[in-house]
Amino acid sequence: MPPEFVRSDPSMWEAVYADPSIPLEKPLIAMIINDQRRISRRWLYPFARVLSRVLVSVITLAKRVVRRRWISLRRMDAMCLWFLRRFVAADAVELLIRHFVVETNLVNFIIRNTETTMEPVTLRPTTLAGLGQNAVVEHDINVYDVLIALEGVRVDAPDQLDFSQLDVPPLDPERRQPRLIRLDIQTALCFMNIPFCIALDLEEYRRAVHSMRFDDSFLEILAVITEDETFKHWKMGALSIWMDSNVDVPQMVYRHALVCEYAHAHLVAMARSRGVQIPSA
Template sequence: MKNEYTDHAWDERDPSPWLALYLDQSTPLPDEVKAAWLRDCSSSSRQFFLPLVRPMARVSMILIQLLKIFLPKRWSHSMLLHRLLALSMNRFVSPEANWLIMRHFHLGSQVLAFVAANAPVAVTATPLTPMVIDDVKDELFLRHDLNLFNFVIRLNKALRTENKELLPVPEPDFSMLRQPDLRLEDMPRGKLNLLDLQSAIEIYTPVYQLLLTDNDFWRASNSLQLDETVAIYCAKILASPEHLVLLNNKHPLVPMTTLYAAYRLVLHGLSSEMLHSLLMRMARGEIPVPARELAKMHKAAEAVAAEESLAP
Protein backbone atom coordinates (compact mmCIF):
# COMPACT_ATOMS: atom_id res chain seq x y z
CA MET A 1 0.00 0.00 0.00
CA LYS A 2 1.22 3.53 -0.83
CA ASN A 3 3.12 5.21 1.99
CA GLU A 4 2.39 8.93 1.77
CA TYR A 5 5.22 9.82 4.14
CA THR A 6 7.94 8.78 1.69
CA ASP A 7 6.78 11.49 -0.75
CA HIS A 8 5.64 14.04 1.83
CA ALA A 9 6.21 17.66 0.81
CA TRP A 10 8.49 19.39 3.32
CA ASP A 11 7.92 23.06 4.02
CA GLU A 12 10.59 24.33 6.42
CA ARG A 13 8.30 27.18 7.46
CA ASP A 14 5.50 24.74 8.29
CA PRO A 15 7.06 21.30 8.95
CA SER A 16 4.69 18.40 9.46
CA PRO A 17 4.92 16.80 12.93
CA TRP A 18 3.79 13.51 11.38
CA LEU A 19 6.64 13.56 8.86
CA ALA A 20 9.11 14.25 11.68
CA LEU A 21 7.76 11.33 13.70
CA TYR A 22 7.79 9.03 10.69
CA LEU A 23 11.40 9.85 9.77
CA ASP A 24 12.61 9.68 13.38
CA GLN A 25 14.25 6.32 14.10
CA SER A 26 14.42 6.49 17.89
CA THR A 27 11.26 4.38 18.14
CA PRO A 28 11.82 0.87 16.75
CA LEU A 29 8.85 0.29 14.45
CA PRO A 30 8.63 -1.11 10.91
CA ASP A 31 7.92 1.66 8.39
CA GLU A 32 4.53 0.26 7.36
CA VAL A 33 3.42 0.00 11.01
CA LYS A 34 4.62 3.50 11.83
CA ALA A 35 2.88 4.88 8.73
CA ALA A 36 -0.41 3.19 9.71
CA TRP A 37 -0.05 4.37 13.30
CA LEU A 38 0.59 8.00 12.28
CA ARG A 39 -2.17 7.92 9.67
CA ASP A 40 -4.54 6.86 12.42
CA CYS A 41 -3.18 9.49 14.85
CA SER A 42 -3.54 12.29 12.31
CA SER A 43 -7.10 11.36 11.29
CA SER A 44 -10.05 13.73 11.66
CA SER A 45 -11.72 11.18 13.92
CA ARG A 46 -8.92 11.41 16.47
CA GLN A 47 -8.67 15.19 16.19
CA PHE A 48 -12.35 16.02 16.58
CA PHE A 49 -14.17 12.94 17.89
CA LEU A 50 -11.73 11.68 20.54
CA PRO A 51 -11.88 14.85 22.74
CA LEU A 52 -15.68 14.44 22.85
CA VAL A 53 -15.90 10.70 23.41
CA ARG A 54 -13.13 10.38 26.04
CA PRO A 55 -14.83 12.36 28.87
CA MET A 56 -18.19 10.74 28.09
CA ALA A 57 -16.62 7.29 28.21
CA ARG A 58 -15.00 7.98 31.58
CA VAL A 59 -18.23 9.30 33.07
CA SER A 60 -19.93 6.16 31.76
CA MET A 61 -17.35 4.01 33.52
CA ILE A 62 -18.05 5.72 36.85
CA LEU A 63 -21.80 5.19 36.41
CA ILE A 64 -21.32 1.56 35.40
CA GLN A 65 -19.15 0.97 38.45
CA LEU A 66 -21.98 2.29 40.63
CA LEU A 67 -24.51 0.18 38.73
CA LYS A 68 -22.42 -2.92 39.36
CA ILE A 69 -23.06 -2.54 43.09
CA PHE A 70 -26.60 -3.70 42.42
CA LEU A 71 -25.89 -6.31 39.72
CA PRO A 72 -25.05 -9.95 40.53
CA LYS A 73 -21.32 -10.53 40.98
CA ARG A 74 -21.32 -13.11 38.21
CA TRP A 75 -23.01 -10.74 35.73
CA SER A 76 -21.30 -11.52 32.45
CA HIS A 77 -22.21 -11.52 28.77
CA SER A 78 -18.84 -12.20 27.21
CA MET A 79 -20.16 -13.73 23.99
CA LEU A 80 -22.45 -10.73 23.41
CA LEU A 81 -19.56 -8.38 24.13
CA HIS A 82 -17.29 -9.98 21.56
CA ARG A 83 -20.03 -10.11 18.94
CA LEU A 84 -20.59 -6.38 19.43
CA LEU A 85 -16.85 -5.74 19.16
CA ALA A 86 -16.59 -7.74 15.93
CA LEU A 87 -19.65 -6.00 14.46
CA SER A 88 -18.36 -2.52 15.25
CA MET A 89 -14.85 -3.29 14.01
CA ASN A 90 -16.25 -4.54 10.71
CA ARG A 91 -18.52 -1.52 10.20
CA PHE A 92 -17.07 1.50 11.94
CA VAL A 93 -13.36 1.15 12.80
CA SER A 94 -10.75 2.42 10.34
CA PRO A 95 -8.61 -0.05 8.36
CA GLU A 96 -5.43 1.13 10.13
CA ALA A 97 -6.95 0.71 13.59
CA ASN A 98 -8.33 -2.75 12.75
CA TRP A 99 -4.98 -3.83 11.34
CA LEU A 100 -3.11 -2.69 14.44
CA ILE A 101 -5.62 -4.39 16.74
CA MET A 102 -5.41 -7.68 14.86
CA ARG A 103 -1.61 -7.55 14.71
CA HIS A 104 -1.48 -7.16 18.49
CA PHE A 105 -2.72 -10.69 19.19
CA HIS A 106 -0.06 -12.17 16.91
CA LEU A 107 2.76 -10.06 18.33
CA GLY A 108 1.81 -10.78 21.93
CA SER A 109 1.74 -14.52 21.20
CA GLN A 110 5.15 -14.39 19.54
CA VAL A 111 6.78 -12.45 22.38
CA LEU A 112 5.47 -14.93 24.97
CA ALA A 113 6.68 -17.80 22.77
CA PHE A 114 10.12 -16.12 22.64
CA VAL A 115 10.28 -15.99 26.45
CA ALA A 116 9.09 -19.61 26.70
CA ALA A 117 11.65 -20.87 24.18
CA ASN A 118 14.55 -19.15 25.95
CA ALA A 119 13.54 -19.86 29.54
CA PRO A 120 15.59 -22.43 31.53
CA VAL A 121 12.39 -24.37 32.31
CA ALA A 122 9.74 -26.00 30.16
CA VAL A 123 6.74 -23.71 29.83
CA THR A 124 3.93 -23.67 27.30
CA ALA A 125 2.29 -20.68 25.65
CA THR A 126 -1.13 -20.51 24.04
CA PRO A 127 -0.86 -18.52 20.81
CA LEU A 128 -3.72 -16.42 19.44
CA THR A 129 -3.49 -15.85 15.70
CA PRO A 130 -6.76 -14.38 14.39
CA MET A 131 -6.84 -13.87 10.63
CA VAL A 132 -10.21 -12.16 10.17
CA ILE A 133 -12.13 -9.75 12.37
CA ASP A 134 -14.91 -12.27 12.94
CA ASP A 135 -12.37 -14.36 14.89
CA VAL A 136 -12.88 -11.77 17.66
CA LYS A 137 -16.26 -13.42 18.37
CA ASP A 138 -14.45 -16.36 19.96
CA GLU A 139 -13.93 -14.29 23.15
CA LEU A 140 -10.58 -13.21 21.74
CA PHE A 141 -9.97 -10.18 23.98
CA LEU A 142 -10.82 -12.10 27.14
CA ARG A 143 -8.64 -15.04 26.12
CA HIS A 144 -5.77 -12.65 25.42
CA ASP A 145 -5.84 -11.41 29.03
CA LEU A 146 -6.21 -14.92 30.44
CA ASN A 147 -3.26 -16.18 28.38
CA LEU A 148 -0.98 -13.44 29.67
CA PHE A 149 -1.69 -14.03 33.36
CA ASN A 150 -1.62 -17.81 32.98
CA PHE A 151 1.73 -17.61 31.20
CA VAL A 152 3.28 -15.47 33.95
CA ILE A 153 1.95 -17.86 36.63
CA ARG A 154 3.03 -20.98 34.72
CA LEU A 155 6.52 -19.64 34.03
CA ASN A 156 7.21 -18.45 37.56
CA LYS A 157 5.81 -21.55 39.24
CA ALA A 158 8.23 -23.62 37.13
CA LEU A 159 11.16 -21.28 37.92
CA ARG A 160 10.41 -21.45 41.65
CA THR A 161 9.93 -25.23 41.62
CA GLU A 162 13.26 -25.81 39.89
CA ASN A 163 15.01 -22.99 41.77
CA LYS A 164 16.04 -21.26 38.54
CA GLU A 165 15.76 -17.79 37.05
CA LEU A 166 15.84 -16.16 33.64
CA LEU A 167 19.43 -15.55 32.55
CA PRO A 168 21.18 -14.13 29.46
CA VAL A 169 21.07 -16.52 26.51
CA PRO A 170 24.08 -16.03 24.17
CA GLU A 171 22.29 -17.63 21.21
CA PRO A 172 18.59 -16.95 21.75
CA ASP A 173 15.95 -18.77 19.75
CA PHE A 174 14.21 -16.26 17.46
CA SER A 175 12.52 -18.88 15.28
CA MET A 176 8.97 -17.99 16.37
CA LEU A 177 9.25 -14.35 15.30
CA ARG A 178 7.81 -13.12 12.01
CA GLN A 179 5.50 -10.48 10.63
CA PRO A 180 1.87 -11.62 10.91
CA ASP A 181 0.15 -12.73 7.72
CA LEU A 182 -2.29 -9.83 7.96
CA ARG A 183 -2.61 -7.22 5.23
CA LEU A 184 -3.82 -3.68 5.75
CA GLU A 185 -5.46 -3.86 2.33
CA ASP A 186 -7.74 -6.68 3.54
CA MET A 187 -9.27 -4.68 6.38
CA PRO A 188 -12.90 -3.47 5.94
CA ARG A 189 -13.16 -0.19 3.98
CA GLY A 190 -16.82 0.78 4.09
CA LYS A 191 -18.05 4.37 4.06
CA LEU A 192 -18.38 4.31 7.85
CA ASN A 193 -15.00 2.74 8.61
CA LEU A 194 -13.62 6.02 9.96
CA LEU A 195 -13.21 5.52 13.70
CA ASP A 196 -9.61 5.89 14.89
CA LEU A 197 -7.91 3.46 17.27
CA GLN A 198 -8.01 5.59 20.43
CA SER A 199 -11.63 6.63 19.99
CA ALA A 200 -12.64 3.01 19.37
CA ILE A 201 -10.86 1.84 22.51
CA GLU A 202 -12.41 4.65 24.58
CA ILE A 203 -15.87 3.49 23.43
CA TYR A 204 -15.11 -0.20 23.91
CA THR A 205 -13.79 0.15 27.47
CA PRO A 206 -17.10 1.00 29.23
CA VAL A 207 -18.88 -1.64 27.11
CA TYR A 208 -16.21 -4.13 28.20
CA GLN A 209 -16.77 -3.05 31.80
CA LEU A 210 -20.55 -3.42 31.57
CA LEU A 211 -20.67 -6.84 29.91
CA LEU A 212 -17.96 -8.60 31.93
CA THR A 213 -17.73 -9.40 35.61
CA ASP A 214 -15.83 -6.95 37.80
CA ASN A 215 -13.16 -9.60 38.21
CA ASP A 216 -12.70 -10.02 34.44
CA PHE A 217 -12.62 -6.28 33.84
CA TRP A 218 -10.15 -5.51 36.62
CA ARG A 219 -7.94 -8.36 35.46
CA ALA A 220 -7.97 -6.95 31.94
CA SER A 221 -7.02 -3.52 33.25
CA ASN A 222 -4.28 -4.89 35.50
CA SER A 223 -2.85 -6.94 32.63
CA LEU A 224 -1.51 -3.66 31.25
CA GLN A 225 0.81 -3.49 34.25
CA LEU A 226 2.52 -6.62 32.92
CA ASP A 227 4.10 -4.72 30.01
CA GLU A 228 7.13 -4.09 32.18
CA THR A 229 7.11 -7.66 33.48
CA VAL A 230 7.29 -9.21 30.01
CA ALA A 231 9.86 -6.61 28.90
CA ILE A 232 12.02 -7.49 31.92
CA TYR A 233 11.83 -11.17 30.94
CA CYS A 234 13.11 -10.29 27.45
CA ALA A 235 15.74 -7.92 28.86
CA LYS A 236 17.08 -10.68 31.12
CA ILE A 237 17.29 -13.14 28.23
CA LEU A 238 19.01 -10.59 26.00
CA ALA A 239 21.06 -8.86 28.76
CA SER A 240 19.61 -5.63 27.44
CA PRO A 241 17.94 -3.51 30.17
CA GLU A 242 18.09 -0.33 28.07
CA HIS A 243 15.23 -1.65 25.96
CA LEU A 244 12.85 -0.90 28.83
CA VAL A 245 13.15 2.85 28.24
CA LEU A 246 9.98 3.25 26.14
CA LEU A 247 7.67 1.47 28.58
CA ASN A 248 4.86 3.47 30.14
CA ASN A 249 2.58 0.94 31.85
CA LYS A 250 4.43 0.46 35.12
CA HIS A 251 5.02 -0.38 37.99
CA PRO A 252 3.53 -3.96 38.03
CA LEU A 253 2.87 -3.82 41.79
CA VAL A 254 1.06 -0.48 41.61
CA PRO A 255 -2.11 -1.12 39.59
CA MET A 256 -3.79 2.01 38.30
CA THR A 257 -7.48 2.85 38.34
CA THR A 258 -9.52 1.43 35.47
CA LEU A 259 -10.55 4.97 34.53
CA TYR A 260 -7.42 5.34 32.38
CA ALA A 261 -7.47 1.80 30.97
CA ALA A 262 -8.26 2.91 27.40
CA TYR A 263 -5.28 5.28 27.13
CA ARG A 264 -2.98 2.73 28.73
CA LEU A 265 -4.24 0.08 26.32
CA VAL A 266 -3.00 2.21 23.42
CA LEU A 267 0.41 2.48 25.12
CA HIS A 268 0.33 -1.29 25.62
CA GLY A 269 -0.22 -1.84 21.90
CA LEU A 270 2.61 0.49 20.96
CA SER A 271 5.00 -1.10 23.48
CA SER A 272 4.21 -4.53 22.06
CA GLU A 273 4.92 -3.34 18.52
CA MET A 274 8.27 -1.85 19.56
CA LEU A 275 9.39 -4.89 21.56
CA HIS A 276 8.50 -7.21 18.69
CA SER A 277 10.34 -4.93 16.26
CA LEU A 278 13.49 -4.98 18.42
CA LEU A 279 13.42 -8.78 18.61
CA MET A 280 12.91 -9.01 14.84
CA ARG A 281 15.87 -6.72 14.18
CA MET A 282 18.06 -8.85 16.45
CA ALA A 283 16.85 -12.00 14.70
CA ARG A 284 17.85 -10.51 11.33
CA GLY A 285 21.24 -9.43 12.70
CA GLU A 286 20.53 -5.73 12.13
CA ILE A 287 21.44 -4.95 15.74
CA PRO A 288 23.67 -7.05 18.00
CA VAL A 289 22.33 -9.38 20.66
CA PRO A 290 23.81 -8.00 23.91
CA ALA A 291 23.88 -11.43 25.59
CA ARG A 292 25.92 -12.79 22.68
CA GLU A 293 28.41 -9.93 22.89
CA LEU A 294 28.60 -10.33 26.67
CA ALA A 295 29.37 -14.04 26.29
CA LYS A 296 32.16 -13.23 23.81
CA MET A 297 33.67 -10.72 26.23
CA HIS A 298 33.58 -13.26 29.07
CA LYS A 299 35.15 -15.91 26.84
CA ALA A 300 37.91 -13.51 25.78
CA ALA A 301 38.54 -12.52 29.41
CA GLU A 302 38.74 -16.18 30.42
CA ALA A 303 41.24 -16.85 27.61
CA VAL A 304 43.44 -13.95 28.73
CA ALA A 305 43.27 -15.13 32.34
CA ALA A 306 44.22 -18.66 31.27
CA GLU A 307 47.24 -17.36 29.32
CA GLU A 308 48.37 -15.25 32.25
CA SER A 309 48.12 -18.21 34.60
CA LEU A 310 50.43 -20.21 32.32
CA ALA A 311 52.97 -17.43 31.94
CA PRO A 312 56.28 -17.99 33.84
Protein backbone atom coordinates in the same frame (compact mmCIF):
# COMPACT_ATOMS: atom_id res chain seq x y z
CA MET B 1 19.91 45.46 13.45
CA PRO B 2 18.65 42.22 15.00
CA PRO B 3 20.15 39.06 13.52
CA GLU B 4 18.21 37.23 10.90
CA PHE B 5 16.43 34.10 12.05
CA VAL B 6 15.97 31.01 9.95
CA ARG B 7 12.26 30.54 9.53
CA SER B 8 10.96 27.00 9.22
CA ASP B 9 7.60 25.32 9.13
CA PRO B 10 8.40 21.69 9.95
CA SER B 11 5.77 18.98 9.79
CA MET B 12 5.21 17.17 13.10
CA TRP B 13 4.17 14.02 11.25
CA GLU B 14 7.16 14.12 8.91
CA ALA B 15 9.47 14.36 11.93
CA VAL B 16 7.73 11.43 13.62
CA TYR B 17 8.04 9.36 10.46
CA ALA B 18 11.74 10.22 10.15
CA ASP B 19 12.58 9.72 13.85
CA PRO B 20 15.45 7.18 13.81
CA SER B 21 14.78 6.13 17.41
CA ILE B 22 11.50 4.45 16.44
CA PRO B 23 12.31 0.77 15.78
CA LEU B 24 9.18 0.07 13.72
CA GLU B 25 9.25 -0.56 10.00
CA LYS B 26 8.26 2.44 7.88
CA PRO B 27 4.98 1.01 6.49
CA LEU B 28 3.79 0.36 10.03
CA ILE B 29 4.83 3.85 11.17
CA ALA B 30 2.92 5.31 8.23
CA MET B 31 -0.19 3.29 9.14
CA ILE B 32 -0.05 4.49 12.76
CA ILE B 33 0.50 8.11 11.71
CA ASN B 34 -2.37 8.00 9.21
CA ASP B 35 -4.62 6.56 11.89
CA GLN B 36 -3.72 9.36 14.31
CA ARG B 37 -4.41 11.95 11.61
CA ARG B 38 -8.00 10.84 11.08
CA ILE B 39 -10.69 13.46 11.62
CA SER B 40 -12.25 11.33 14.34
CA ARG B 41 -8.98 11.37 16.31
CA ARG B 42 -8.96 15.16 16.38
CA TRP B 43 -12.64 15.96 16.83
CA LEU B 44 -14.39 12.92 18.29
CA TYR B 45 -11.76 11.29 20.48
CA PRO B 46 -11.69 14.02 23.19
CA PHE B 47 -15.45 13.60 23.74
CA ALA B 48 -15.41 9.79 23.38
CA ARG B 49 -12.62 9.60 25.96
CA VAL B 50 -14.66 11.51 28.56
CA LEU B 51 -17.88 9.65 27.71
CA SER B 52 -16.19 6.27 28.03
CA ARG B 53 -14.60 7.18 31.37
CA VAL B 54 -17.90 8.42 32.81
CA LEU B 55 -20.00 5.48 31.60
CA VAL B 56 -17.48 2.90 32.74
CA SER B 57 -17.34 4.54 36.18
CA VAL B 58 -21.15 4.47 36.44
CA ILE B 59 -21.29 0.83 35.27
CA THR B 60 -18.59 -0.16 37.76
CA LEU B 61 -20.47 1.47 40.63
CA ALA B 62 -23.73 -0.20 39.56
CA LYS B 63 -22.01 -3.59 39.43
CA ARG B 64 -21.03 -3.24 43.07
CA VAL B 65 -24.76 -3.37 43.79
CA VAL B 66 -25.87 -5.83 41.09
CA ARG B 67 -23.10 -8.42 41.23
CA ARG B 68 -23.71 -10.53 38.15
CA ARG B 69 -22.70 -10.73 34.51
CA TRP B 70 -24.96 -8.38 32.58
CA ILE B 71 -24.28 -9.79 29.12
CA SER B 72 -22.41 -12.86 27.97
CA LEU B 73 -18.88 -12.73 26.61
CA ARG B 74 -20.25 -14.10 23.34
CA ARG B 75 -22.64 -11.16 23.08
CA MET B 76 -19.78 -8.76 23.85
CA ASP B 77 -17.68 -10.28 21.06
CA ALA B 78 -20.60 -9.98 18.64
CA MET B 79 -21.17 -6.33 19.55
CA CYS B 80 -17.50 -5.43 19.14
CA LEU B 81 -17.15 -7.26 15.80
CA TRP B 82 -20.31 -5.54 14.50
CA PHE B 83 -18.89 -2.18 15.59
CA LEU B 84 -15.47 -2.83 14.03
CA ARG B 85 -16.98 -3.90 10.70
CA ARG B 86 -19.22 -0.86 10.32
CA PHE B 87 -17.63 2.05 12.15
CA VAL B 88 -13.85 1.56 12.35
CA ALA B 89 -11.34 2.16 9.55
CA ALA B 90 -9.79 -0.96 8.05
CA ASP B 91 -6.25 0.19 8.92
CA ALA B 92 -7.30 0.66 12.55
CA VAL B 93 -8.82 -2.83 12.57
CA GLU B 94 -5.60 -4.23 11.12
CA LEU B 95 -3.60 -2.56 13.90
CA LEU B 96 -5.92 -4.17 16.45
CA ILE B 97 -5.64 -7.67 14.94
CA ARG B 98 -1.89 -7.20 14.67
CA HIS B 99 -1.61 -6.47 18.39
CA PHE B 100 -2.93 -9.91 19.31
CA VAL B 101 -0.30 -11.57 17.11
CA VAL B 102 2.52 -9.35 18.35
CA GLU B 103 1.71 -9.90 22.02
CA THR B 104 1.49 -13.66 21.50
CA ASN B 105 4.89 -13.58 19.80
CA LEU B 106 6.37 -11.79 22.82
CA VAL B 107 4.81 -14.23 25.29
CA ASN B 108 6.08 -17.19 23.29
CA PHE B 109 9.56 -15.70 22.98
CA ILE B 110 9.76 -15.61 26.77
CA ILE B 111 8.39 -19.15 27.05
CA ARG B 112 10.89 -20.52 24.51
CA ASN B 113 13.86 -18.78 26.08
CA THR B 114 13.28 -19.69 29.71
CA GLU B 115 13.04 -23.00 31.51
CA THR B 116 9.31 -22.74 32.16
CA THR B 117 7.29 -25.83 31.31
CA MET B 118 4.41 -23.77 29.92
CA GLU B 119 3.46 -24.58 26.34
CA PRO B 120 3.55 -21.73 23.77
CA VAL B 121 0.20 -19.96 23.43
CA THR B 122 -1.73 -20.15 20.18
CA LEU B 123 -3.70 -16.89 19.99
CA ARG B 124 -2.63 -15.51 16.61
CA PRO B 125 -5.78 -14.29 14.80
CA THR B 126 -5.37 -13.25 11.18
CA THR B 127 -8.94 -12.11 10.46
CA LEU B 128 -11.43 -9.77 12.03
CA ALA B 129 -13.64 -12.75 12.86
CA GLY B 130 -10.67 -14.20 14.75
CA LEU B 131 -11.10 -11.48 17.39
CA GLY B 132 -14.24 -13.30 18.53
CA GLN B 133 -14.34 -16.43 20.68
CA ASN B 134 -13.12 -14.63 23.82
CA ALA B 135 -9.87 -13.52 22.18
CA VAL B 136 -9.73 -10.31 24.23
CA VAL B 137 -10.05 -12.17 27.52
CA GLU B 138 -7.67 -14.93 26.41
CA HIS B 139 -4.90 -12.54 25.46
CA ASP B 140 -5.03 -10.95 28.94
CA ILE B 141 -5.01 -14.37 30.61
CA ASN B 142 -1.91 -15.37 28.62
CA VAL B 143 0.01 -12.56 30.33
CA TYR B 144 -0.92 -13.87 33.77
CA ASP B 145 -0.28 -17.49 32.87
CA VAL B 146 3.27 -16.90 31.67
CA LEU B 147 4.19 -14.80 34.72
CA ILE B 148 2.78 -17.43 37.08
CA ALA B 149 4.63 -20.15 35.14
CA LEU B 150 7.89 -18.26 35.73
CA GLU B 151 7.58 -18.52 39.50
CA GLY B 152 10.63 -20.33 40.83
CA VAL B 153 12.24 -20.37 37.36
CA ARG B 154 15.60 -18.69 36.99
CA VAL B 155 15.28 -16.02 34.33
CA ASP B 156 18.65 -15.64 32.65
CA ALA B 157 20.15 -15.30 29.19
CA PRO B 158 20.12 -18.71 27.45
CA ASP B 159 23.16 -20.01 25.60
CA GLN B 160 21.36 -19.44 22.31
CA LEU B 161 18.24 -17.35 21.77
CA ASP B 162 15.27 -18.96 20.03
CA PHE B 163 13.82 -16.40 17.61
CA SER B 164 11.21 -18.70 16.09
CA GLN B 165 7.68 -17.42 15.38
CA LEU B 166 8.37 -13.71 15.35
CA ASP B 167 6.58 -13.30 12.04
CA VAL B 168 3.31 -11.43 11.58
CA PRO B 169 1.22 -13.27 8.96
CA PRO B 170 -0.96 -11.44 6.41
CA LEU B 171 -3.97 -9.94 8.18
CA ASP B 172 -7.51 -9.50 6.88
CA PRO B 173 -9.36 -6.50 8.40
CA GLU B 174 -12.18 -6.93 5.84
CA ARG B 175 -11.27 -3.91 3.72
CA ARG B 176 -14.12 -4.61 1.30
CA GLN B 177 -16.68 -4.30 4.08
CA PRO B 178 -18.55 -0.97 3.63
CA ARG B 179 -18.07 1.32 6.65
CA LEU B 180 -20.58 3.97 7.66
CA ILE B 181 -17.73 5.95 9.22
CA ARG B 182 -14.03 5.23 9.65
CA LEU B 183 -13.01 5.79 13.25
CA ASP B 184 -9.40 5.77 14.38
CA ILE B 185 -8.27 3.05 16.77
CA GLN B 186 -8.09 5.28 19.86
CA THR B 187 -11.67 6.51 19.48
CA ALA B 188 -12.79 2.95 18.74
CA LEU B 189 -11.15 1.71 21.95
CA CYS B 190 -13.10 4.30 23.95
CA PHE B 191 -16.39 2.95 22.63
CA MET B 192 -15.43 -0.73 22.90
CA ASN B 193 -14.37 -0.29 26.52
CA ILE B 194 -18.05 0.20 27.42
CA PRO B 195 -19.43 -3.26 26.39
CA PHE B 196 -16.21 -4.78 27.71
CA CYS B 197 -16.95 -3.34 31.15
CA ILE B 198 -20.60 -4.40 30.91
CA ALA B 199 -19.75 -8.01 30.02
CA LEU B 200 -17.03 -8.69 32.58
CA ASP B 201 -17.64 -8.95 36.29
CA LEU B 202 -15.71 -6.55 38.52
CA GLU B 203 -12.77 -8.86 39.19
CA GLU B 204 -12.46 -9.86 35.52
CA TYR B 205 -12.45 -6.21 34.44
CA ARG B 206 -9.95 -5.30 37.13
CA ARG B 207 -7.72 -8.19 36.05
CA ALA B 208 -7.90 -7.10 32.39
CA VAL B 209 -6.96 -3.51 33.25
CA HIS B 210 -4.16 -4.58 35.57
CA SER B 211 -2.61 -6.83 32.93
CA MET B 212 -1.16 -3.73 31.28
CA ARG B 213 0.82 -2.91 34.42
CA PHE B 214 2.94 -5.95 33.59
CA ASP B 215 4.39 -4.23 30.51
CA ASP B 216 7.39 -3.12 32.57
CA SER B 217 7.78 -6.67 33.89
CA PHE B 218 7.86 -8.07 30.36
CA LEU B 219 10.38 -5.44 29.24
CA GLU B 220 12.60 -6.28 32.20
CA ILE B 221 12.40 -10.00 31.43
CA LEU B 222 13.19 -9.40 27.76
CA ALA B 223 16.19 -7.25 28.74
CA VAL B 224 17.55 -10.05 30.94
CA ILE B 225 16.95 -12.83 28.41
CA THR B 226 18.53 -10.93 25.51
CA GLU B 227 21.15 -9.08 27.58
CA ASP B 228 19.97 -5.91 25.83
CA GLU B 229 19.16 -2.83 27.92
CA THR B 230 17.21 -1.24 25.07
CA PHE B 231 13.97 -2.83 26.28
CA LYS B 232 14.26 -0.94 29.58
CA HIS B 233 14.09 2.40 27.75
CA TRP B 234 10.37 1.88 27.12
CA LYS B 235 9.44 1.21 30.74
CA MET B 236 7.02 3.59 32.46
CA GLY B 237 7.82 2.80 36.06
CA ALA B 238 4.42 1.12 36.50
CA LEU B 239 4.63 -1.19 39.51
CA SER B 240 2.73 -4.43 39.04
CA ILE B 241 2.18 -4.69 42.79
CA TRP B 242 0.23 -1.40 42.77
CA MET B 243 -3.46 -2.19 42.26
CA ASP B 244 -5.40 0.67 40.66
CA SER B 245 -8.12 0.19 38.06
CA ASN B 246 -9.27 3.83 38.14
CA VAL B 247 -7.32 4.70 35.02
CA ASP B 248 -7.87 5.85 31.45
CA VAL B 249 -8.21 2.34 30.03
CA PRO B 250 -8.32 3.17 26.27
CA GLN B 251 -5.19 5.33 26.64
CA MET B 252 -3.42 2.55 28.55
CA VAL B 253 -4.42 0.00 25.89
CA TYR B 254 -3.02 2.20 23.12
CA ARG B 255 0.28 2.73 24.88
CA HIS B 256 0.43 -0.97 25.73
CA ALA B 257 0.03 -1.82 22.03
CA LEU B 258 2.82 0.59 21.07
CA VAL B 259 5.17 -0.83 23.71
CA CYS B 260 4.51 -4.34 22.40
CA GLU B 261 5.23 -3.16 18.86
CA TYR B 262 8.51 -1.52 19.93
CA ALA B 263 9.67 -4.60 21.82
CA HIS B 264 8.64 -6.92 18.99
CA ALA B 265 10.37 -4.80 16.35
CA HIS B 266 13.57 -4.80 18.40
CA LEU B 267 13.47 -8.57 18.72
CA VAL B 268 12.98 -8.90 14.96
CA ALA B 269 15.95 -6.58 14.35
CA MET B 270 18.08 -8.66 16.73
CA ALA B 271 17.07 -11.86 14.93
CA ARG B 272 17.91 -10.45 11.51
CA SER B 273 21.26 -9.17 12.74
CA ARG B 274 22.09 -12.77 13.65
CA GLY B 275 21.08 -14.12 10.27
CA VAL B 276 17.59 -15.35 11.23
CA GLN B 277 15.10 -14.79 8.45
CA ILE B 278 11.95 -13.05 9.67
CA PRO B 279 9.45 -12.16 6.93
CA SER B 280 8.39 -8.51 6.77
CA ALA B 281 4.82 -7.86 7.85
